[in-house]
Amino acid sequence: MDVTAYVQAVGYLGIFATVFVETGLLVGFFLPGDSLLIAVGLLAAANKLQLSVALLALFLGSVLGNNLGYFLGRKIGPALLTKAKVKAEDLERTRRFMARFGPLSILIGPYVPVFRAVVPFTCGTVKMPWLRFFVLSLLGSLLWTQGLTLVAYYVGSRIPHLERYVYLILLAGVGFAVLLAAWRAYRSGNLRWPSRRPE
Template identity: 90%
Template sequence: MDVTAYVQAVGYLGIFATVFVETGLLVGFFLPGDSLLIAVGLLAAAKKLQLSIALAALFMGSVLGNNLGYFLGRKIGPALLSKARVKNEDLERTRRFMARFGPLSILIGPYVPVFRAVVPFLCGTVKMPWPRFFVLSLLGSLLWTQGLTLLSYYVGSKIPHLERYIYLILLAGVGFGVALAAWRAYRAGHLRWPGRRTG
């Protein structure tokens, strides 16, 4: 998907809806979350979007999506998880993530593609008090949507036409994520380098 072309095609309402669906519904895994925010920041730096309107659309989409996910989890819970075909390993990873970080998982979760869709739902499922969830999700949405978009805007404003190279930027981000995951698996003992002796 050409994310920059997508953003320009759908406009402000479209980027609001994209973030809303990704954070509020368990079927939103396929949507361009982080890459969308990066594209918005770069396009705003290139004067193809108005930054303030885009930031507001992203923020509101994330806040409302998080709360939709929370109330779906509270009302429907495990039944919807099975119907949404969420992979068991993704669900288990999210549970471990929440157990490790507790309420902070709501602040950190938006930066992780699978977690930002599942964490609000699980918070509702376990019936976390809504006022606490709302405040944390508000902060998490603010840090994710405004932070990543403004960072991309700043970098894009310093390097002209950087939006043309968004795929290289995203590829570098994916490569870093894969390398980090491999390193963590290696440290956990799930990988063995060739020639390494064990036992």
């Protein structure tokens, strides 16, 4: 999918709906979350979108999606997670993530695709007080949607026509993340380079 073409095709309502589905429903794992925000920022820098309207659409989509996920998790959490066929390892990773970071996981979670979709459900399932969740999800949505989009807008306003190279930017980001994960695994002892046999 060409993310920039997708954003231009669906418009403001479409980017709102995309973020809403990704954060509110467990079917949103494969939607273009971070790449959507980057594309929106770059297109706004190229004067192909109105920045303020796009930021509002992204923010509202994230806040409303998070709260939908929370209330669904609170009402029918375990059964819904099972019926949605969420991978057991994804759920376990989310639980470990939340156990490690506590309430901060709601602020960090939006930056991680799987956690972005599962954390609100998990918060609802474990009956986290709604007001605490709402405040943290409000701040998390603000940091994610506005922060990432504005960074892309700033870079795009300094480098003309950067919106044409969204995939190269994302590929570089993925490559960096893979290298970082491999380095961390190597440092922690979970990865070992094959040893050379003596001649």
